[in-house]
Amino acid sequence: xxxxxxxxxxxxxxxxxxxxxxxxxxxxxxxxxxxxxxxxxxxxxxxxxxxxxxxxxxxxxxxxxxxxxxxxxxxxxxxxxxxxxxxxxxxxxxxxxxxxxxxxxxxxxxxxxxxxxxxxxxxxxxxxxxxxxxxxxxxxxxxxxxxxxxxxxxxxxxxxxxxxxxxxxxxxxxxxxxxxxxxxxxxxxxxxxxxxxxxxxxxxxxxxxxxxxxxxxxxxxxxxxxxxxxxxxxxxxxxxxxxxxxxxxxxxxxxxxxxxxxxxxxxxxxxxxxxxxxxxxxxxxxxxxxxxxxxxxxxxxxxxxxxxxxxxxxxxxxxxxxxxxxxxxxx
Ligand SMILES: [Zn+2]
Ligand SMILES: [Zn+2]
Numbered sequence: 001x002x003x004x005x006x007x008x009x010x011x012x013x014x015x016x017x018x019x020x021x022x023x024x025x026x027x028x029x030x031x032x033x034x035x036x037x038x039x040x041x042x043x044x045x046x047x048x049x050x051x052x053x054x055x056x057x058x059x060x061x062x063x064x065x066x067x068x069x070x071x072x073x074x075x076x077x078x079x080x081x082x083x084x085x086x087x088x089x090x091x092x093x094x095x096x097x098x099x100x101x102x103x104x105x106x107x108x109x110x111x112x113x114x115x116x117x118x119x120x121x122x123x124x125x126x127x128x129x130x131x132x133x134x135x136x137x138x139x140x141x142x143x144x145x146x147x148x149x150x151x152x153x154x155x156x157x158x159x160x161x162x163x164x165x166x167x168x169x170x171x172x173x174x175x176x177x178x179x180x181x182x183x184x185x186x187x188x189x190x191x192x193x194x195x196x197x198x199x200x201x202x203x204x205x206x207x208x209x210x211x212x213x214x215x216x217x218x219x220x221x222x223x224x225x226x227x228x229x230x231x232x233x234x235x236x237x238x239x240x241x242x243x244x245x246x247x248x249x250x251x252x253x254x255x256x257x258x259x260x261x262x263x264x265x266x267x268x269x270x271x272x273x274x275x276x277x278x279x280x281x282x283x284x285x286x287x288x289x290x291x292x293x294x295x296x297x298x299x300x301x302x303x304x305x306x307x308x309x310x311x312x313x314x315x316x317x318x319x320x321x322x323x324x325x326x327x328x329x330x331x
Contacts, residue, residue, distance in 0.1 A: 003117030004309055004328075007054045009046025012310050017056070020119040027074060027124050028066030029082070033139035034115045035060030036309075036326040038168065038229070041317040043110070049254055051110065058115035058328075059084035059108050062130060062138030066119070073124035080127045081138040081286075082115065083145075084108040085276050100149065100276035107276075116306065118330060128282050132290045136327055140296055143325065144285045145277035147173025147227075150250045151181055152281060153272050154223055158182030161220060163240050166227035167194035167206070169324055170250055172299070174225045175204055177285075180293055183223060193321040201298045201324075209233075219243060219267070231255040241267055248272040302326035 003017040022028045040057040042048040062081045065074045074080060086106040087099035094102050108114040108122070130138035147170060156162065156178050164175040167189035175198070179185045187198040188207040195206040207217070217240045226237045229251040238259050241247050247269055249257075264271075288294050301324045304312040309328050316323050 001118040002306060003056045003113075004058075004306055004313075005054050005056055006043055009053070010044065010314070012044060012313060014307055014310055017117060020121060022068075022121040025071065025123065026121040027071065027080075027127055028069055028119060028121050029061075029063040029080060029127070030066055030119055031061055031063040031115055031117060031330040032079075032135040033062045034058040034328040034330060035139045035143060036313060036316065036328065037143060038170070039110060040313070041320065044313060044317050048110070055109075056113040056116050057109045058117075059110065060139050060142040061115035061120065062133075062135045062141075063120070063330075071124065074127065074129070079130040079133065079135065079138060081130045081133075081141050081282075082108065082120075082122055083126045083128060083277070083279055083282055084114070084142060086112075086123070086126060098278070100278050105276075116309070116328060118306075125279075128279065128286065130286065133286065136300055137289050137296045139327055140299055140325055141282055141285045141289070142277070143169050144173045144176070144289075144294065145281040146170055146250065146274075147175070148177045148285050149277035149281040150174050150225055150248050150272075150274035151177040152284070153274050154178075154225070154246050154248045156181040156183045156223055159184055160222035161242070162186070162223040162225070163188060163217070163221040164225045164227065165189075165209075165233055165237050166229070166251065167191065167198045168227060168320075169299075171225070171227035172198060172202065172324065174227055174250055176202065176294060177288075178223065178225070179204075180288060186221075189228075191321050197322075197324060202295065214240075221245060223248070225250055227251045229253055231257070235259065238263055238267075238269065241269055243267045246270040246272065248274055250274050299325045300327055303329060305329050305331070
């Protein structure tokens with residue numbers, strides 16, 4: 001089988017890979033679509049910490065259960081999508097029902113080889129049925145679930161003024177699910193291109209943080225979500241939180257958060273980190289797509305094939321502003 005291999009930073013090759021060996025009890029999946037995520041661009045450009053090369057990236061995946069599957073969790077041929085976070089099942093987080101932050105989590109396409117290939121295998125508990133969805137839609141469930149998980153952790157209050165910082169795919173996902181839960185959402189970024197996608201494509205009021213006095217936003221929002229991946233924005237985001245409000249950090253940076261305690265304390269801020277997503281978030285997103293609440297046609301802005309991704313992925317990594325979600329079609 002063929003796979004897209006990142007041999008070292010800035011080097012992608014379509015290579016022949018050894019035939020897949022399916023571990024006992026796992027489910028073979030013939031890959032149909034793979035969404036390209038910020039993580040995949042970082043793996044390509046060499047900005048992903050703790051990553052070893054060569055690596056097959058890809059964790060946003062839909063496919064059909066292989067014809068050779070003999071277990072009883074799924075029917076061969078049915079459309080499934082992956083929860084790509086493999087957890088130990090025994091650590092404190094796993095015992096508490098939070099495998100999304102397992103102490104020894106292993107994410108396909110990051111810590112082990114992923115889905116930019118023709119076949120993968122996963123434990124049955126890491127696959128969800130995607131009937132009623134197209135293969136494209138099914139491959140978008142993972143990144144949407146990241147936003148859904150952040151909103152679920154926050155317990156958004158209906159009608160609450162809510163600010164989502166960062167208008168990339170994860171920011172958009174957070175904004176969409178906060179709105180589904182009734183929040184009054186404004187999306188902020190410094191990229192006019194990304195903001196016009198949020199406003200024209202999805203109807204969100206927007207703020208260009210580069211063009212306004214951010215002091216005017218002080219203490220205005222019951223809920224603030226950060227999806228910027230920018231430490232300055234993450235540190236500044238606290239000031240936008242209303243007294244009694246919440247601050248939810250979705251994106252991760254390799255840096256130190258620093259808040260003045262009086263600012264943090266006087267608001268009695270509730271601070272959340274949100275990591276990955278749970279199967280219940282995936283199911284929530286699947287139901288929302290089935291119910292027509294998410295305009296997946298507008299989210300899927302670019303597409304390519306496994307062969308053409310060798311050129312397209314590097315091009316998109318260089319210029320991501322117009323790319324909401326790019327999808328690789330796997331034959
Ligand atoms: Zn992703
Ligand atoms: Zn665990």
